[in-house]
Amino acid sequence: MQVVANKSEELTKEEFISQVLNDYKIAFQSRQASLIGRKEVLTGKAKFGIFGDGKEVAQIAMAKVFEHGDWRSGYYRDQTFMFAKGLSDVQKFFAQLYAHTNVEKEPASGGRSMNGHYATRFLDDQGNWLSQTDKYNVSADISPTAGQMPRLLGLALASKLYKENPDLHALTQFSNKGNEIAFGTIGNASTSEGIFWEVMNAACVMQVPMLMSVWDDGYGISVPAKYQTAKESISAIMSGFQTNDQGVGMEIFTARGWNYAELCNVYKQAAEVCRTKHTPVLVHVTEVTQPQGHSTSGSHERYKTKERLTWETEFDCLVQMKKWMIENQIASESDIEALEKSSLEEVKTMQKQAWIDFTSEIKIDIQEFAGVLQGLISLQVAPEALSSVKNDLLQISDPIRRDLGNAINKSLRITLNCTAAQRQPLLDYYKKFLNDNHDRYSSHLHSQSAENALNAPVIPAEYTDEITDGYMVVRACFETNMERDPRIFAFGEDVGKIGDVNQGFSGLQEKFGELRVTDKGIREWSILGEGIGAAMRGLRPIAEIQYLDYLLYALEPMSDDLATLQYRTKGGQKSPVIVRTRGHRLEGIWHSGSPMGMIINAVRGMYVCVPRNMTQAAGMYNTLLRSDEPALVVECLNGYRSKEKMPKNIGEFTVPLGVPEVLRFGEDVTLVTYGSNCKLAADAVDQLFEVGIRVELIDAQTLLPFDIKHTIVESLKNTNRLVVLDEDVPGGASAFILQQILETQNGYKYLDSAPVTLTSKAHRPAYSSDGDYFSKPSVDDIFNTIYQMMHEVDPTRWPALL
Ligand SMILES: Cc1ncc(C[n+]2csc(CCOP(=O)(O)OP(=O)(O)O)c2C)c(N)n1
């Protein structure tokens, strides 16, 4: 007999046999779910399918060592793992395939993510944390390959912090003193992504308990390993990471994807070393198959050779496991076949139930609307046309909500000439339809908990007479908050020893220790991921990206992962990371960028704060550190040495988000800007005042959210003229600001002059002060733009300047 799979001393032979049979049953059912799932797509009942066939047995082995409090950050092949841990089942699997919008039925995403995107819910219905230590935790999957890697690093880092920082030991709902492993899964081809390597290196540098599994099926869609991986083996080329005699590095294991016993043994060893030593571990699972090809989008016969296909059939993990069970007299062939038969019946029943549940909810809505139509028909309101809408709708065999939407809209058009009273039931139903579906498809872009940042109390700053450098203001804010809350920690390039390149954390590492104020390697993408993962585990990370220009490297995890998290789980998960960076005007092409349009369009779901000085920044941090939402704060690069008054209540006062501040009052023109431009705008406004032009200068303060109380339009009602001043390229953030003021706030109604955006040039800003003068809007440009506007209004009073 071969090595006995994971057979612990406590198990009797019967128990062991029953465990193996149960493992086989789960793997077999998972396979059947994949096979039926593909058919469901091909027959049109679902839109797209991607399945875990071929990867079942390895996931059974991984599941055995996954304990309460552990975390997974993985990808779309992991259904068997989810079934094995009881985190999903076949019915939920199909509910997601059909896009069932009910979170009771499809808890991972409420029908928002395509199938194979797994997640557990770790918030209650009010958006509050549930305990994590008594659960198996699955951070919500995303589709970009290797996009799970940065978050994984943060999940593993949290264990280190919980272990090594005794002040966190009381947080027992989040961690048992850091005893938890963060499990990662990834496909072989996705290890070609740079972020995979960045995270592997960082995990070894930091020595965090990360157990990384690579499911190696030799392909990434159609592209074989020889184009993906040097030497065609990820474990071979990662051997340089292997732990050295000082215990630094990672442990590397390999196991074959069809070999149940080998997999169980390897995972047992891997988890033990990872959990006890907090050493990262790689398990390279080789010889994995993909019986149905990549997804429902194509067939693998197009790119796999006959030999490969034959090999895949023979080394299918289920075929091999079955063979092993028979050889080792765990069960006879006929016993296994009987198990398969009954298991298949169970799968079919669950799949059918999922379909019934999915369709019946829609059918209830359709019946309800048919009732509304019938009511009108009986009142002789457009009886023929409405009857035809009703009958057509009822005849659709598997209707979706779009069919209902079409019918409602048709009915509204048919009844255009009816009385308002006659149409009211239709309008009422339409409103309900929109509301219900807003909840189904558009809720939870932001936290709906009591800790939503917009609920933070407004506490004004009270000032001392002390005048200080701007950086001392943010520094004092961080210090006070870190004293208050042991969960807060900050990290990034140069944040530790020197307290960031502009000294916002200077001396704070000495005070709070290296675990809370920490230097990181140059790796923006995974710095962001550290924040995302750690914040999911109840910590309060401040992830610093040194310069706004380099935020581009961190934009993928912000956009794909962080900003979508609440939305893609329909409020099931959250990650309140604060991303701190600094930008706008300074020097040169890569240290004076302000690509705010790109950023705000990429991170809907986060807040974006653009404070004009360090006091405003501190107030925003105070707001954010008391909320449960992710946010980006862009400090002004040129503000650290400007003099500011030190607030008395430095750790307490708050700046509310989405509330602009009027910096100068005036009746002629409304000038809206933010960030570093506020200072230039104020200079220009003072100069304009000297020629009799009174400008109302408004600092937007935050771009997301933007002026939630619509105060800017109130200014327009007085001035009737609008200039938007922005350091971004033409049509960048200024286009968004204009859309908000003109469209959302109906500002167009009050304009007597064409609105103007004054922006930087379309190119990146050139180096040095003259580069700035000619690339970005200057005080002269602001003066001239506003003067010209007033010249057009009254050329006698303001004769042509140019
Ligand atoms: C960043 C990104 N690029 C491309 C894709 C499209 N895509 C989806 S899966 C896949 C192949 C992944 O192969 P592998 O990592 O080996 O996983 P497997 O599907 O083989 O398990 C590709 C290219 C994507 N989802 N994300």
Ligand SMILES: [Mg+2]
């Ligand atoms: Mg692959």
